[in-house]
Amino acid sequence: MSILIIDNNDSFTYNLRHLLQTAQSSEPDVISYDSIDKVDFQRYDTIVISPGPGKPSEYPNYSKLFKSGKPIIGVCLGMQIMAEFYGGEVSLLEDCFHGRTESIEFDGKSFEVARYHSLAITRVPSCFTVISSNQATVPMAMTHNEFPYIGYQFHPESFLTKNGQFFIDYAFKFINSIRA
Amino acid sequence: MPSNSSIQFAPEQFDRLFQELYRIYKADMFLSRSEFPGGGDCYIGLEPCHQLIVTDKTTKEQIESFCFNDTDPTFGYLSYNYGYRLRGVLSNKITEFPYGHLKKYSAVIKYDGKSLELSVFDETFDIDLDKIISLTEAKTPFEIGHIKPAESINSSLDRDEYILRTESAIDYIREGYIYQLNLTIKYECDFQASDLFPLYASFWKTFPASHYVLFESEPYQIISTSPESFLSVIDGKVLSQPIKGTLAYDTYDESLAVKLKESPKESAELSMIVDMVRNDISINCEHGSVKVSDHKTTFTVDNLIQMYSKVQGKLRRDKTVIDLMLDSFPGASITGCPKKKAMELIDELEPHFRDVYCGSFFVINDKRNMESSIAIRTGYLDKDKGRLAFFAGSGIVVESKAESEYLETTAKAGKFLDILKSEQKP
Numbered sequence: 001m002s003i004l005i006i007d008n009n010d011s012f013t014y015n016l017r018h019l020l021q022t023a024q025s026s027e028p029d030v031i032s033y034d035s036i037d038k039v040d041f042q043r044y045d046t047i048v049i050s051p052g053p054g055k056p057s058e059y060p061n062y063s064k065l066f067k068s069g070k071p072i073i074g075v076c077l078g079m080q081i082m083a084e085f086y087g088g089e090v091s092l093l094e095d096c097f098h099g100r101t102e103s104i105e106f107d108g109k110s111f112e113v114a115r116y117h118s119l120a121i122t123r124v125p126s127c128f129t130v131i132s133s134n135q136a137t138v139p140m141a142m143t144h145n146e147f148p149y150i151g152y153q154f155h156p157e158s159f160l161t162k163n164g165q166f167f168i169d170y171a172f173k174f175i176n177s178i179r180a
Numbered sequence: 181m182p183s184n185s186s187i188q189f190a191p192e193q194f195d196r197l198f199q200e201l202y203r204i205y206k207a208d209m210f211l212s213r214s215e216f217p218g219g220g221d222c223y224i225g226l227e228p229c230h231q232l233i234v235t236d237k238t239t240k241e242q243i244e245s246f247c248f249n250d251t252d253p254t255f256g257y258l259s260y261n262y263g264y265r266l267r268g269v270l271s272n273k274i275t276e277f278p279y280g281h282l283k284k285y286s287a288v289i290k291y292d293g294k295s296l297e298l299s300v301f302d303e304t305f306d307i308d309l310d311k312i313i314s315l316t317e318a319k320t321p322f323e324i325g326h327i328k329p330a331e332s333i334n335s336s337l338d339r340d341e342y343i344l345r346t347e348s349a350i351d352y353i354r355e356g357y358i359y360q361l362n363l364t365i366k367y368e369c370d371f372q373a374s375d376l377f378p379l380y381a382s383f384w385k386t387f388p389a390s391h392y393v394l395f396e397s398e399p400y401q402i403i404s405t406s407p408e409s410f411l412s413v414i415d416g417k418v419l420s421q422p423i424k425g426t427l428a429y430d431t432y433d434e435s436l437a438v439k440l441k442e443s444p445k446e447s448a449e450l451s452m453i454v455d456m457v458r459n460d461i462s463i464n465c466e467h468g469s470v471k472v473s474d475h476k477t478t479f480t481v482d483n484l485i486q487m488y489s490k491v492q493g494k495l496r497r498d499k500t501v502i503d504l505m506l507d508s509f510p511g512a513s514i515t516g517c518p519k520k521k522a523m524e525l526i527d528e529l530e531p532h533f534r535d536v537y538c539g540s541f542f543v544i545n546d547k548r549n550m551e552s553s554i555a556i557r558t559g560y561l562d563k564d565k566g567r568l569a570f571f572a573g574s575g576i577v578v579e580s581k582a583e584s585e586y587l588e589t590t591a592k593a594g595k596f597l598d599i600l601k602s603e604q605k606p
Binding site (some may be wrong): 009010011012013014015017018021022027051052053054055092096098099100114116117118119155157158159160 | 353354355356357358359360444447448449451452454455456458459460462463467468470472512517518519520521577578
């Protein structure tokens with residue numbers, strides 16, 4: 001399994017890389033969003049879109065990735081970029097939530113997860129299904145109805161998230177189920 | 181550098197020694213009180229024999245070659261400004277201050293405050309234990325010297341301006357550009373004395389901490405009285421102890437520490453930085469080795485309760501302490517998060533350049549051994565102009581109240597402000 005992380009100039013990218021490496025026992029490559037045009041996505045099995053500052057509209061160069069047909073995992077901004085690309089809407093949260101945990105229901109169980117975001121998906125595109133949302137109905141995880149795309153609004157790679165590994169394993173199980 | 185000899189030395193004797201070494205040799209000092217988190221050995225460098233003055237053009241290869249081309253230890257600092265180059269941040273500000281300064285010495289003295297063992301490493305300088313003992317036998321009392329009060333102290337952001345900029349930082353946070361931003365103030369005043377040793381010795385006695393540096397970097401002399409360890413590497417075992425969360429007190433009470441630990445705002449401030457430090461050291465640490473422990477531990481320094489955590493990892497065999505330091509620089513606790521965006525906004529919101537403040541001081545022993553600090557509670561004397569600059573700051577998060585952050589910042593500058601505002605007893 002070869003994985004590429006596109007780093008949107010974030011400061012949690014290498015936490016994500018270590019977590020992905022644990023899940024897939026291979027070292028993911030990391031490239032900066034600034035060099036996205038130079039990447040050959042076909043060399044990779046899965047592409048991860050990292051968290052990062054700002055809003056999806058400030059990252060306009062992802063269309064080549066969505067046209068590549070490759071499985072995608074989006075985290076935080078990464079999930080918001082997926083949503084906007086497919087016609088969803090991302091807006092300011094009323095109360096931003098930074099560096100704290102919240103308990104969410106996911107896959108029939110309760111998990112403590114770390115959230116770091118000021119923006120959230122306020123209109124989910126019809127081709128995606130929200131598979132977890134918090135009590136305030138903010139989408140916390142979503143999957144594409146047809147393609148192997150999965151997004152997490154929270155941060156599986158944070159040390160505050162209990163059992164972050166579970167979410168990475170879940171993502172690959174989901175991706176494999178679509179491809180099979 | 182081989183150890184020539186060692187001896188048992190009482191702490192009071194060591195205090196007299198470093199004073200004499202400063203008086204005679206203008207030695208560079210890296211002192212530490214081992215009872216503080218991140219505290220360790222003291223190092224004194226005598227007679228620099230090689231130096232590298234870092235500019236914004238200096239490459240990693242040049243730094244590596246300076247540090248590792250022989251087995252002698254390297255002492256020095258990197259300025260916060262050098263981080264602009266490393267993180268790809270642009271600025272219109274200009275500075276005459278060095279972007280860093282690395283030195284090797286003719287002789288080095290090391291003092292372990294726990295075992296009380298003093299060692300001399302000397303190849304060419306001709307200093308030995310007999311000479312060291314004779315220096316401390318003069319029975320001169322530990323002299324702090326006289327510090328004249330400053331006529332006026334300027335600050336780069338006055339209270340109103342600081343509050344406006346804090347509110348701008350909070351707006352950027354709400355808009356999703358950052359989670360935290362470390363905003364600082366630069367203070368400047370005329371300084372009558374020709375050097376900072378009296379100030380250094382006075383702070384060392386009254387406000388001891390883990391990372392006390394006095395360093396010549398012509399035409400500047402730098403004083404750093406930091407409680408914060410950046411990266412400590414012992415035989416490849418990496419430890420970082422970021423500090424976030426501050427509570428000023430007049431009389432310490434255990435309940436205040438509990439209050440600090442239980443504050444959701446202060447906890448979030450620290451947690452973000454812990455996640456960042458994990459990220460920063462993960463770049464050069466073995467997969468699976470990066471762990472957090474002692475999350476939200478408190479200690480007291482400078483009449484402040486401070487909160488910190490330990491982030492540990494194992495340096496990859498194919499990487500060195502220079503890889504680790506440059507990929508993690510500047511330290512997460514003094515930028516904010518995410519780092520690059522926070523640094524761009526700091527450049528926009530702060531009218532001053534930080535120079536050495538918020539950079540790092542370090543002692544590099546070899547490719548897998550290093551001690552370093554976050555250069556906070558730090559200032560410098562411009563000897564040509566007779567001006568002293570010092571700085572303080574605090575982490576702004578979404579829950580921050582501008583007025584409280586201003587008070588926290590002035591509390592952190594407190595030991596400088598107090599000593600410069602009041603007439604000292606001779």
